[in-house]
Amino acid sequence: MSGLRANLRVVGALGMRSVRQTFRRPQLIAPIVIFPTLLLAIQTGGAGSAVELPGFPPVDSFLQFMLAGAMMQSLMLAGNSGGIALAVDIEMGFTDRLFAAPISRFTIVLGRLVGTAALGLFAALWFLAIGLVFGAPVEGGVPGALVAILLTTIGAMSIGGIGSAIALRTGQASIVQGLFPLVFVVLFLSTAFFPEQLMVEPARSIAAYNPLSFVVEGIREPIVEGVDAGDTLAALAAVAAISAFSLLLSARALRHRLRTGG
Amino acid sequence: MNRRNLATIAAIVDRSKNELIRVPGAAIPGVLAPTIFFLGLNGVFGNLTQLTGFGSDSYASFLVPVSVLQGAGFTGAATGVNLARDIEGGWLDRLLVSPAPRWVLLTGMVVAASLRAFIPATAVLLVAFAVGAHWPGLDGLLLTYAMVAATAAVAACYAISLALRYKTQSAAPLMQAGMLALILMTTAYAPLRLLEGWLQDVAEVNPMTPVVDAVRQGFLGTIGWTDTWHGVVALLGMLTVMAVLSLRGMRRITA
Numbered sequence: 001m002s003g004l005r006a007n008l009r010v011v012g013a014l015g016m017r018s019v020r021q022t023f024r025r026p027q028l029i030a031p032i033v034i035f036p037t038l039l040l041a042i043q044t045g046g047a048g049s050a051v052e053l054p055g056f057p058p059v060d061s062f063l064q065f066m067l068a069g070a071m072m073q074s075l076m077l078a079g080n081s082g083g084i085a086l087a088v089d090i091e092m093g094f095t096d097r098l099f100a101a102p103i104s105r106f107t108i109v110l111g112r113l114v115g116t117a118a119l120g121l122f123a124a125l126w127f128l129a130i131g132l133v134f135g136a137p138v139e140g141g142v143p144g145a146l147v148a149i150l151l152t153t154i155g156a157m158s159i160g161g162i163g164s165a166i167a168l169r170t171g172q173a174s175i176v177q178g179l180f181p182l183v184f185v186v187l188f189l190s191t192a193f194f195p196e197q198l199m200v201e202p203a204r205s206i207a208a209y210n211p212l213s214f215v216v217e218g219i220r221e222p223i224v225e226g227v228d229a230g231d232t233l234a235a236l237a238a239v240a241a242i243s244a245f246s247l248l249l250s251a252r253a254l255r256h257r258l259r260t261g262g
Numbered sequence: 263m264n265r266r267n268l269a270t271i272a273a274i275v276d277r278s279k280n281e282l283i284r285v286p287g288a289a290i291p292g293v294l295a296p297t298i299f300f301l302g303l304n305g306v307f308g309n310l311t312q313l314t315g316f317g318s319d320s321y322a323s324f325l326v327p328v329s330v331l332q333g334a335g336f337t338g339a340a341t342g343v344n345l346a347r348d349i350e351g352g353w354l355d356r357l358l359v360s361p362a363p364r365w366v367l368l369t370g371m372v373v374a375a376s377l378r379a380f381i382p383a384t385a386v387l388l389v390a391f392a393v394g395a396h397w398p399g400l401d402g403l404l405l406t407y408a409m410v411a412a413t414a415a416v417a418a419c420y421a422i423s424l425a426l427r428y429k430t431q432s433a434a435p436l437m438q439a440g441m442l443a444l445i446l447m448t449t450a451y452a453p454l455r456l457l458e459g460w461l462q463d464v465a466e467v468n469p470m471t472p473v474v475d476a477v478r479q480g481f482l483g484t485i486g487w488t489d490t491w492h493g494v495v496a497l498l499g500m501l502t503v504m505a506v507l508s509l510r511g512m513r514r515i516t517a
Contacts, residue, residue: 030435038443045461046451047307054312181294188302200321203305 007107014098014111019118021085031077031180032119033126040070040130043193055197059224064136067127068220069192071148072212074123075156076183080176082116083163087173105258109168109250113160120156124149131223144222151219151235158239161246168253192216214238270362274370278378281344292340292378293385296333300325300386303451304393310452317453318482322395326386327406327477328450331470333382334410335441338417341375342437346425354515364512372418372505379414380407395481402480405490409477412497413470417441419504426511448474472496 022029040063048062059065086109089095098108128138128145138145167176187193189203190212199207207213218235221228300322308321318324348354357367383406391397398406421437428436447464448471449457457465465471476493479485 025432030439034435034439035442038439039446042443042446042461043451045458045464046446047310048458049313049452049456050307050310052313053309178290181298184295184298184302188298188306194306198309200305200308203302 007104010103010107011111011114014108015114015118018082018085018112018115022081022115022119031081032074032123036070036074036077036123037126037130039073040066040127050194050198053198055195057195057224060139061136063134064131064224065195065220066193067131067136067223068148068216069187070130071124071127071152071219072155072190072192072216073183073187074127075120075152076159076187076212077180078116078119078123078156079159079161079163080180080183081163082112082119082160083167083176083179084173086112086164087167087171087176090167090171091173099258105254109161109164109254112164113157116160116163117153117157120153121149123156124152136223138223140222140226144227147222147227147232148219151215151232151239154239154243155215155219158243158246161243161250165246165249165253168250168257171257186210186212190216211238211242215242267363267366270366271370271373274367275374275377278371278374282378282381292333292336293382295336296329296382296386297389299332300329300390301393303329307451310456313452313456315453315455320394320396322390322393323481324478325450326390326395326481327474328445328448329386329390330383330406330410331413331445331474331477332442333386334379334413335417335445336438337379337382338375338414338419339421339434339437339441340378341371341418342421342425343431343434345371345422346429346431346433349425349429350431358515365509368419368422368505368509368512371422372415372508375414375418376411379410383407383410398480399485401485405480405485406477409473409493409497412501413445413473416497416500416504419501419508423504423508423511426508426515444468444470445474449478450474469496469500 022032044061044063044066050056051059051062051065057065086095095108099105128148131137138148140147163176163179166179167173170176189206190210191199191207192212196204196207196213214234215238218231218238221231304322304325310316311319311321311324345354358364387395387403387406420440424433424437424440427433447461448468449465451457454462454465454471472489472492473496476489479489
């Protein structure tokens with residue numbers, strides 16, 4: 001029991017360090033908050049007339065539709081930033097000192113992921129607040145907002161697992177940073193920014209099977225219509241699948257790092 | 263301009279070229295970002311052409327000017343980030359104590375940025391033509407490259423002035439976000455009349471809007487004098503302001 005408590009304290013401490021580190025360094029916080037907010041404003045203003053297209057789902061405004069996309073973008077970039085920060089820790093030798101400490105190795109990765117989840121939570125609250133201020137209410141009310149917040153938070157943690165796995169495997173911040181454009185590739189090939197039926201091929205077909213589309217629809221539904229059990233369960237299943245994949249990658253990368261030292 | 267100044271500018275441009283040759287990965291993010299945005303936005307918003315009054319049946323043709331200018335903006339911003347790195351590493355101090363005038367050092371960095379901007383522009387254009395963007399004609403293509411070079415110069419001057427002010431790579435998001443906002447708060451996604459109210463107001467006064475329109479004309483129709491000179495004047499205005507700001511920063515900085 002005391003071992004579990006000690007591990008939780010380590011996870012909490014490393015998670016807090018991760019959050020503080022992000023807010024202190026503009027390079028880390030900018031991709032999570034500034035760029036998605038800027039793109040949300042520009043895309044809403046630039047493509048807002050899209051709601052008039054035949055077949056566009058009924059929404060209050062394009063901003064209401066886009067909030068889930070902005071949250072998705074933010075949580076993915078939070079995961080990427082978490083991976084970069086972990087790689088910087090490896091480059092600077094901080095992770096080696098943690099490996100030498102009498103703590104479970106998985107708490108080191110979990111601590112970073114808890115920090116990423118906290119950033120996901122922050123992003124969800126930030127964009128819901130933007131929606132409320134600029135007239136895009138959450139149709140699902142408080143339960144709907146809670147579902148959107150929960151999915152964004154755990155989504156950030158699961159994507160962060162992939163960033164951490166790559167950081168552990170490569171140990172180089174520049175490589176993890178190089179994945180930044182790929183985040184946008186995956187996002188554009190999902191329903192983050194537009195309804196699937198109105199996307200252009202081949203993006204449309206890929207979006208139909210992209211697990212991120214399920215997550216984003218799970219976040220969007222409570223905002224534009226109300227909580228839908230089917231969408232929420234599909235989103236949770238997608239997050240679980242991504243988490244299992246990232247956990248497997250992280251465990252293998254961690255074992256490799258501990259065995260070879262690099 | 264004497265021969266020694268020209269040699270200094272050439273040396274700084276050469277250093278930038280060496281970085282590309284020795285670190286091929288250095289150019290990849292600058293090429294990938296606008297290309298991915300072009301393909302992604304085309305796939306996502308491609309059906310906006312069905313809106314009444316859009317005025318074009320090819321979203322790829324409508325979007326390509328924004329993407330090439332975005333590539334120029336990123337390249338210019340990268341010049342500022344690289345300068346901040348040189349400040350942190352002490353390399354700029356060595357340049358500052360050399361007998362080269364400050365404006366020559368600045369010109370070298372800006373010219374290098376303008377030349378480097380041709381790489382993402384060419385990549386985006388090749389991809390755009392592959393997915394069906396209209397051929398703008400030789401005059402349209404030359405105008406596009408000229409506007410790309412000038413936009414990269416504006417972005418480089420802007421980013422350099424920030425690098426000289428903050429002297430840290432932490433200012434990178436400010437450099438990138440500033441250029442992103444300037445280029446996208448135009449008629450980037452849709453014609454002016456289809457933009458939301460606030461963005462329409464911003465786009466009307468944004469000096470980058472005439473530049474986007476000037477590059478776009480060749481992809482959507484024929485090149486006309488009116489749109490061209492509006493774009494040229496807007497770019498010259500921005501370049502003058504940013505050059506003055508960055509030169510002031512160069513003159514104020516001490517080794």
